[in-house]
């Protein structure tokens with residue numbers, strides 16, 4: 001009960017009356033107002049009460065200002081006035097006003113005077129996101145605009161907080177359009193886009209305030225061009241047009257792979273392959289086509305003694321596309337399982353199948369060779385392998401065997417002429433049915449022997 005003594009209560013009552021008196025006589029100095037730009041150094045003169053009131057002066061609020069009690073001048077203090085901190089909620093139209101209280105003598109009036117904190121451009125614009133992503137379909141027409149939600153903020157007011165936007169490094173592909181007071185920032189497409197040519201654009205969106213010394217902020221604007229199904233499959237130059245396979249190829253052997261491409265992406269680029277309905281029954285029987293990979297495989301073991309050519313017309317199908325087509329000619333080579341013969345017609349002197357030739361004779365015709373066999377030898381040719389002094393020149397389906405220079409008995413008494421059967425696309429000399437025949441020429445002796453072997 002110590003606070004409730006009669007003396008204390010009398011004291012409190014007096015103070016209350018005094019405050020009431022002050023309140024009643026309080027003067028709000030509507031005509032006396034001061035202003036100071038924010039963020040001023042300490043000790044800057046803000047104004048003076050001396051023109052309106054008599055000394056001495058006592059400032060009741062001393063946070064941001066101190067007052068000379070004699071002159072009534074008041075100054076900034078160590079504690080800087082930050083407009084954005086003092087008036088965080090102000091709007092463009094409202095000023096940031098701080099009311100200060102002072103007691104002026106001799107009457108002891110409590111007066112209140114406003115100090116307007118003026119804005120300075122001490123805040124740069126700010127983007128919440130340093131990267132802004134926008135997706136634009138590639139078939140968008142020139143002139144289409146897209147709203148950019150990510151606008152910059154500037155905590156200053158007036159021109160210091162008004163923002164202007166521009167693009168950098170857009171390459172003329174995009175421009176900006178700013179509309180309304182809000183404002184709405186629109187990205188405008190300026191040239192035709194093609195995802196297959198360029199699927200991403202990166203540029204800088206710059207926001208600059210309108211202060212005397214403008215401040216700016218930059219966000220990276222990334223435009224991703226999204227795919228539209230505007231391309232159809234086509235067969236690539238690498239896709240085979242003709243292949244040759246041996247007549248003894250095994251079932252499931254990979255014959256060829258057709259390759260088509262579609263420059264679009266994802267489902268828009270999906271391709272399925274199919275055989276044309278016009279492909280012959282024989283080809284359909286022999287070959288299968290994988291609709292996804294384009295692999296053409298044998299459906300069965302081949303045992304073909306005859307040359308055969310089969311034409312495969314293959315389609316590449318894409319969504320909403322007319323099919324592209326290609327033709328693959330598959331040549332089947334016959335299996336060489338027949339004994340072949342080389343018929344020899346001697347021109348030069350011969351004894352027991354052996355050519356006999358005097359030494360030092362100029363190039364001389366020795367024999368006519370002819371390949372004989374069934375149709376499986378069609379397309380085969382005879383050649384001499386290795387460096388020997390003989391030539392074999394084709395003559396109307398036959399071959400003329402000649403010496404290419406004079407032979408020297410002392411250097412070599414017997415010559416072997418290795419004659420090899422060759423096919424255009426497949427060499428048969430390496431085992432597996434390949435065959436060589438060699439003749440022996442003796443420059444002085446008598447033995448032209450005929451020998452035959454199946455492999456080298």
Ligand SMILES: [Ca+2]
Pocket residue numbers: 038083084119120121122123155156157160
């Ligand atoms: Ca400011």
Ligand SMILES: [Ca+2]
Pocket residue numbers: 121122123124125154155156160161209211215
């Ligand atoms: Ca600013």
Ligand SMILES: [Ca+2]
Pocket residue numbers: 229230231232233262263264268269270318319
């Ligand atoms: Ca497509």
Ligand SMILES: [Ca+2]
Pocket residue numbers: 138195196227228229230231263264265268
């Ligand atoms: Ca496309």
